[in-house]
Amino acid sequence: MAVIFYLTFFLFNLGQLGRISLNNGQINFYLYEVFLTFIFIWLFIKFKLAPLKQTFAKYKIIYIFFLWLLSTSVFRGNIISFLYLFRLLFYPLFFLYLSNLNIKKNTLKKGFFIFILITLISSFVQYFFYPDLHNLLYLGWDPHLNRMFGTFFDTSIAATIYSLIFLYLFKNKKYFLSIFPLICLVLTFSRSAYITLGLTLLINFFSKKYIEYALLTIAVFILIFTVAPKQFGTGVGLTRSFSLFSRIDDYKNALVIWKKYPLTGIGYNRIANIKKQMKIFNQKENIPVNSASSFSSSYLIILVTTGLIGLSLFLMSLWKVYKNNRNIFAYLFFIGLLSFADNILLHPFIMTIFGVLILLSDN
Numbered sequence: 001m002a003v004i005f006y007l008t009f010f011l012f013n014l015g016q017l018g019r020i021s022l023n024n025g026q027i028n029f030y031l032y033e034v035f036l037t038f039i040f041i042w043l044f045i046k047f048k049l050a051p052l053k054q055t056f057a058k059y060k061i062i063y064i065f066f067l068w069l070l071s072t073s074v075f076r077g078n079i080i081s082f083l084y085l086f087r088l089l090f091y092p093l094f095f096l097y098l099s100n101l102n103i104k105k106n107t108l109k110k111g112f113f114i115f116i117l118i119t120l121i122s123s124f125v126q127y128f129f130y131p132d133l134h135n136l137l138y139l140g141w142d143p144h145l146n147r148m149f150g151t152f153f154d155t156s157i158a159a160t161i162y163s164l165i166f167l168y169l170f171k172n173k174k175y176f177l178s179i180f181p182l183i184c185l186v187l188t189f190s191r192s193a194y195i196t197l198g199l200t201l202l203i204n205f206f207s208k209k210y211i212e213y214a215l216l217t218i219a220v221f222i223l224i225f226t227v228a229p230k231q232f233g234t235g236v237g238l239t240r241s242f243s244l245f246s247r248i249d250d251y252k253n254a255l256v257i258w259k260k261y262p263l264t265g266i267g268y269n270r271i272a273n274i275k276k277q278m279k280i281f282n283q284k285e286n287i288p289v290n291s292a293s294s295f296s297s298s299y300l301i302i303l304v305t306t307g308l309i310g311l312s313l314f315l316m317s318l319w320k321v322y323k324n325n326r327n328i329f330a331y332l333f334f335i336g337l338l339s340f341a342d343n344i345l346l347h348p349f350i351m352t353i354f355g356v357l358i359l360l361s362d363n
Contacts, residue, residue, distance in 0.1 A: 002107045008035045009111045012352060013118040015151030026080050029087075030348065036094055043097040051100045061320050062092070065313035072306055073267040084269035084293075087348065095355035105360065112356055116165050116181075123150035123158070123184050146229075148187035156342040157349055159185055159193035160335065164353055167200065167330050168360075175213060179220065186224045192341040194221075196334055204330040247296045247341065254300040258307075265307035269293055298345035327361035 011018055011032035018031040056063060066089055073085050127148045134143045136153070144155050152158045162184040169178035185193060198218060205214040257266065257274055266274055272293040295301050303311045322332055335354060339345040 002111075004035070004039065005103075005107060005111045006114060008032050008039070009115040010118070011035060012349075013115060013122065013151065015349070016153040017151050023080070027083060032352075033087075033348070036090075036352075040090070040094045040097060043094075043101065047097060047100050051096050055096060058324065059317075059320055061313065062317040065310070065317045066092075068310050068313055069268055069306060072264050072310065073269075081267065081269040088268065088346065091348070091351040091355060095358065098355075099359060099362070103359075108356065108360055112168075112360065116169075119150060119161065119165065120180050120184060123148055123162075126150050127187055147189050148184055150184075152349060155188045155190050156193070156338075156344070157347055159188040159190035160338060160344050160350055161353060162188065163193055163197050163200075163334060163338075164331060164350075164357065166197070167334060168357060170201075170205075170213070170217070171330060175217075178217070182217070182221055183224055183228075186221065186228050192338060196338045196341075197221075199337065200330055200334045204333060250296040251300065254295040254297070254304050258300075258304045261307060263307045263309055265303070265305045265310055268305045271295070271301070271304060294343045294346075296342055298339035298343050301343060301346060321358075325358060325362055328358055331357050331361075 009032075011030075014031060019028055020031065021028050069085065069088070073081065131146050132143055133141045133149070133153060134145070137143065141153050144153075147155050149155050149158045150161075152161065162181040166178050166181040166185065169175075169181065185197065198221075201214040201217060205211065253275070257271070257278065260266070295304065299311065299314075302314045306314070318332065318336065322329060331354060335344055335350060344350050
């Protein structure tokens, strides 16, 4: 079993290089998800419905949220919409069943450490030898000139992953090792991640046990940013305004769609279709838009697709997850806060890492 976990972590490290696209890019999944699916099938055969029955009373609000997701989506979309809805349901189910397996925590820690090591090495290789995604513009990726994005091809997702790695090492008092993901975070030039990590350190580690290290980390971060190379490219300038205005426009578009279905939403993963109907964006011919099915906030995606009722259930579900495992507060605080500025919470890479961190934080 340990070998399967290590192989899954390795495939996860491939990031976007392990993405498989079907139906002209409308259906996307990753190689590691294929492995997770086989593991889940084995777990389901082994435990059947027992994990669901055991946790229903404890996590009732989460089950209600998922039932609401299904009821507001299943009759509105098509097979593609259903596949993405299935993915959203799959990750919590997978880690619920996995938590019932008697896994040695050391096995999980070793697998996660392999992930950390490969992620950091591949990110530095990318930064120095492949600092530009212009050649992939035809696939819908932003160029991210002279910024670190690793194998994830997105600086916001990469910044989130580096920050979660840093928080994991920091919480486990691996202060020297935590410097390396901090350097990676600096080189993403993601302002929202900078601010969110700073707030996370101050709010979650403001105690005699951590405060000196937290303040020292912020000082080290400032030092790293000061000496970090600021090469050519508008993306590396912290005073850039184009991304801020594009986010504001994106928020406005989301609210325009939400007002049409304020309580129930439009159904999960129907955002791209509604955008086309309302002519909110003009897609260039034969060039996919990777953000077409989302908005620049996970909460806006939930609001637009499931309405006010769905968003309320979603927030209560997050609260319930925290209440039953307070050790994850730093991770959840960081991801939850950053999700106001980008679609972080609902991204498959982040759901995978968050699930692993929950298992590692479970007493």
